[in-house]
Amino acid sequence: MSPANTFVIVGGGLAAGKAAEELRAHGHDGPLLLIGDERERPYIRPPLSKGYLLGKEDRESIHVHPEGWYREHGVDLLLGTSVTSVDGQAKEVTLDDGRRVPYAKLLLATGSSPRRLSVPGADLDNVLYLRRVGDSERLKSAFTEGARIVVVGGGWIGLETAAAARTAGAEVTVLEHAELPLLRVLGREAAEVFAGLHRDHGVDLRPHAEIQRVTGTGGRVDGVVLADGSHLPADAVVVGVGITPNVRLAEEAGLEVRNGIVTDEHLRTSVADIHAAGDVANAYHPRLGRHLRVEHWANALHQPRTAALSMLGKDAVYDRLPYFYTDQYDLGMEYTGYAEPGGYDRVVFRGAPDERRFIAFWMSGNRVVAGMSVNVWDVIDTIRSLIESGAETDDAVLSDPAVPLESLLPRV
Numbered sequence: 125m126s127p128a129n130t131f132v133i134v135g136g137g138l139a140a141g142k143a144a145e146e147l148r149a150h151g152h153d154g155p156l157l158l159i160g161d162e163r164e165r166p167y168i169r170p171p172l173s174k175g176y177l178l179g180k181e182d183r184e185s186i187h188v189h190p191e192g193w194y195r196e197h198g199v200d201l202l203l204g205t206s207v208t209s210v211d212g213q214a215k216e217v218t219l220d221d222g223r224r225v226p227y228a229k230l231l232l233a234t235g236s237s238p239r240r241l242s243v244p245g246a247d248l249d250n251v252l253y254l255r256r257v258g259d260s261e262r263l264k265s266a267f268t269e270g271a272r273i274v275v276v277g278g279g280w281i282g283l284e285t286a287a288a289a290r291t292a293g294a295e296v297t298v299l300e301h302a303e304l305p306l307l308r309v310l311g312r313e314a315a316e317v318f319a320g321l322h323r324d325h326g327v328d329l330r331p332h333a334e335i336q337r338v339t340g341t342g343g344r345v346d347g348v349v350l351a352d353g354s355h356l357p358a359d360a361v362v363v364g365v366g367i368t369p370n371v372r373l374a375e376e377a378g379l380e381v382r383n384g385i386v387t388d389e390h391l392r393t394s395v396a397d398i399h400a401a402g403d404v405a406n407a408y409h410p411r412l413g414r415h416l417r418v419e420h421w422a423n424a425l426h427q428p429r430t431a432a433l434s435m436l437g438k439d440a441v442y443d444r445l446p447y448f449y450t451d452q453y454d455l456g457m458e459y460t461g462y463a464e465p466g467g468y469d470r471v472v473f474r475g476a477p478d479e480r481r482f483i484a485f486w487m488s489g490n491r492v493v494a495g496m497s498v499n500v501w502d503v504i505d506t507i508r509s510l511i512e513s514g515a516e517t518d519d520a521v522l523s524d525p526a527v528p529l530e531s532l533l534p535r536v
């Protein structure tokens with residue numbers, strides 16, 4: 125392998141797999157090496173808490189590319205191998221077997237890892253996490269008719285997991301710190317929709333709940349104790365308390381790290397010839413005028429194109445608005461835009477939240493900054509265009525289902 129023009133990708137998720145594709149598509153014809161510490165070739169994770177967990181999707185369908193694709197495109201896959209260090213001066217990475225691999229350009233797509241529960245008993249068997257395909261399989265075996273499942277954390281992963289467990293016939297309790305799951309992300313009215321959905325499906329939703337310890341017999345979980353002293357019996361505990369970006373390599377290599385690997389809008393890090401993409405990248409977003417680290421599928425799908433182009437010395441900027449989706453029971457939701465608390469002043473609804481078929485618009489003054497469609501399809505691209513256009517609109521028009529959304533876009 126010629127070191128002179130070897131491109132190396134570290135990571136084995138969607139961002140890594142897509143980056144290999146984009147590099148080949150945009151003209152990199154030199155050696156291309158993808159190094160991932162999982163044994164599985166790059167795969168996507170959303171099905172792990174949905175179709176794959178429910179047994180509706182098979183293992184083959186979750187991969188980014190078919191088995192033969194890497195060989196056909198001259199991509200060397202080094203799986204089950206960890207990169208242990210990066211030397212940005214010598215321009216080489218070291219592998220866990222001691223080998224050193226020189227690079228001309230390096231992409232860090234190391235993703236993120238679940239935050240661990242740090243209470244007594246957290247190391248018992250059947251305290252489960254969900255990030256990898258093997259985790260999803262463990263959950264699948266635990267989710268049986270009548271099994272008592274306690275989910276710690278009412279975020280997206282916690283709620284999707286709760287839905288899968290209920291669908292499998294398990295008895296599910298969700299412990300949530302706040303007054304409502306997703307309150308901080310969605311605001312009260314939209315968060316109520318998800319809480320209602322789970323309650324209607326028989327989930328025991330416990331707000332203001334804090335887990336104090338996990339109890340067990342013979343090394344296996346038999347329950348949890350909450351801060352208020354109550355004891356809940358459990359056959360398994362699923363922990364969904366957020367993730368942290370995998371930044372150790374970058375930190376040790378002296379790259380600027382702040383809530384992820386800091387990059388510019390071209391996805392270049394602070395060290396020459398090293399780029400970052402996906403969950404791990406805290407990239408400058410020119411449209412939003414700030415750095416943003418996005419822990420969602422669409423970001424890992426689209427950022428690699430920009431990263432690949434800039435690795436190839438071509439001009440490309442990443443300015444797509446964040447996009448996210450979830451499926452829980454019979455509810456499908458898509459969200460686009462960016463509305464952190466304080467970044468909007470009200471939420472306008474079109475349709476009926478109590479019927480779980482509506483669009484919500486997060487407003488700052490007369491502009492839409494984010495939108496969410498729940499069981500309403502084929503509108504998310506229009507909502508994105510509306511946000512990107514910066515068009516002014518008013519609540520009466522937005523909330524009126526008789527006014528086509530397209531008509532709110534500026535005429536060109």
Ligand SMILES: Cc1cc2nc3c(=O)[nH]c(=O)nc-3n(C[C@H](O)[C@H](O)[C@H](O)COP(=O)(O)OP(=O)(O)OC[C@H]3O[C@@H](n4cnc5c(N)ncnc54)[C@H](O)[C@@H]3O)c2cc1C
Binds near residue numbers: 139447
């Ligand atoms: C269960 C689940 C459900 C999800 N559902 C949704 C959803 O519905 N909608 C949505 O928008 N998003 C969803 N997401 C989020 C989405 O999957 C992530 O944003 C996406 O996986 C990020 O991709 P990535 O390639 O950046 O990182 P990752 O998928 O985390 O991949 C990084 C890879 O790099 C490997 N790696 C790390 N360090 C090293 C190293 N030193 N050497 C070698 N390899 C290394 C890791 O082991 C991993 O394989 C979900 C995530 C999970 C876990």
